[in-house]
Amino acid sequence: MARYEIAFSAQLVPGAQLELVKANLAKLFQADEQRLALLFSGRRIVIKGNLDAAGAEKYRSTLERAGALVEVACVEEEIEEIELAAPPVPVSAPVAAAASVAPTQAAPTGRLQVTPRDEYMAAFAEVDAPDFGMAPLGDDLQDDKPDVQAPPLDLSQFSLAPAGSDMGEIKKAPAGPPPDISHLKLQE
Template sequence: MPLFEIAFQGQVRSGVTQDQARARIGQLFQVGGEQLDVLFSGRRVVIKQGLDESAAEKYRQAIERAGALCSIDPMDAAAEPVRPHSQAEQATVQSQSSHVEPRDAYMAAFRNVEAPDFGIAPAGADMQDDYDTFTPLPIDLSALSLAPPGADLDQLKPAIDARVPDTDHLKLED
């Protein structure tokens, strides 16, 4: 099954201003400021990869509804899907590092960064670590109960016996 990637170069649809498209794309992907600057810089930015044709088409439609244009490009067929690494492979991957070249003046601060070459998991991959077995604690909860929906959860105030003092022996003088 061929896989596709969604690429964006900051192009907007006719009849839509750059500011409108930026605001809508920001809402669509829940990003702001600097991330939007990167998206609308004019450089080709891959938004999502490893999608089947129908999922890629859904992304394209959502981006076009937001007022921007994107392209759906087939991914290299030779690339094999990323699989989780064993602990020994993780140590090997972490020891291998690649040199990151800056793509613009903003990224020049990262010129000498040594970064491990991690892959990207395919869409739908389980990213959760192995689950530990659940061991219930020996706690007796039988004395607890739940309040009905809409109940007032404030603490009940104790009833106070208000004793009225005896004032019969007091007199007011003029």
């Protein structure tokens, strides 16, 4: 099933006025000045994609009535086939130089040897990466927390007041007299 996209390149229907078309498109798309400036920048901007033929025709006719010429393009859904390349062949040194060079040693223990699987991974063939193993189930993988030391504080200038002494607190005001309720009566 063919899918279509609607693209606009700031082209107007012959005889249309620019300001009127801008106002029509602003109303249609509920666009502000910044989006209108982007629409009329002259670049090809895809307004709507993944439409069927009827939807694409509806968009085209509506925008044409508003004064804008749009391009309706059929978008073929292509599935890109990716063919993996063979791993690169290691480049051997010239024979004269090979005699003076020591043979290649295996990666040191605890290091991961990467073999490229395709052209993209060939860029990582010479990476010296640590070989991180798997910890047994239930192991704690975090490092131990260092002991926290108390900050050095000089408290020699402070002293304690004797128990019961006044520390400059504001005294509470004495409670006022109780309200007079002698005029109140209970009804039965």
